Amino acid sequence: MLVIEKKVLLICSLCSRTDAMRDQRESAKTGLEKQAAKMLALSQQKLPPIKVGQNVVVKVPDVDRGRLAPRNVLAVVLSVNESGLYKLGTKKGALERIYTSALSSGSKQRFVICHCKRYCNTKRCNCRSKEVLCNSKCHNSSACKNK
Structure with missing residues (x-):
């Protein structure tokens, strides 16, 4: 028991x-x-939702591009799915894949240029004030601390 x-x-x-x-x-x-x-x-x-007709920049994978081909392609949003995926089109035609908002970022199509004579280490520098790194369009070979 x-x-x-x-x-x-x-x-x-x-x-x-x-x-x-x-x-x-x-x-x-x-x-x-x-x-x-x-x-x-x-x-x-x-990543706020992208509207139809808005320009976006799509990164091209390294495998799919040549040495001198551009790293990004400018595209336009053609349509949006019910699941929030985007159909994109370029000058050459519509892209086969559909993209998420993480893969394609909105393009402002504006460049920030500073034309500083040296260093770029104060807020007077247009690039530094907008928290953007200086690039080749800003100044040629002068010493820059914002690269």
């Missing part, structure tokens, strides 16, 4: 363990769902 009672107690402890594991799994699932919702909200804040 004592042996039977131990088996019953053993089974009850197994049941309680499985119940505890089930509860932990459900709480982990709800935690993951909350985290996913939070990540989606943050990405939508960082």
Whole structure:
């Protein structure tokens, strides 16, 4: 009779363990769902939706381009899916793939140029004031601390 009672107690402890594991799994699932919702909200804040007709810059993978080919292609948003994916078109025609907003960023089509004579280390520098690094369009070979 004592042996039977131990088996019953053993089974009850197994049941309680499985119940505890089930509860932990459900709480982990709800935690993951909350985290996913939070990540989606943050990405939508960082990458606002792109409108149809807006210009975007699409990065060309290194495998698909030659040595002298441009790294980026200027494209226009043709349409938007119900799932938030974008169909893009260029001068040569529509692109085969559909893109997310993370792959294509909005293009402002403006260059910041400073024409500083040396160093570019104060806020007078147009590039530094807009928090952009100087490039080859700014100044040729003068010493620059904003490169």
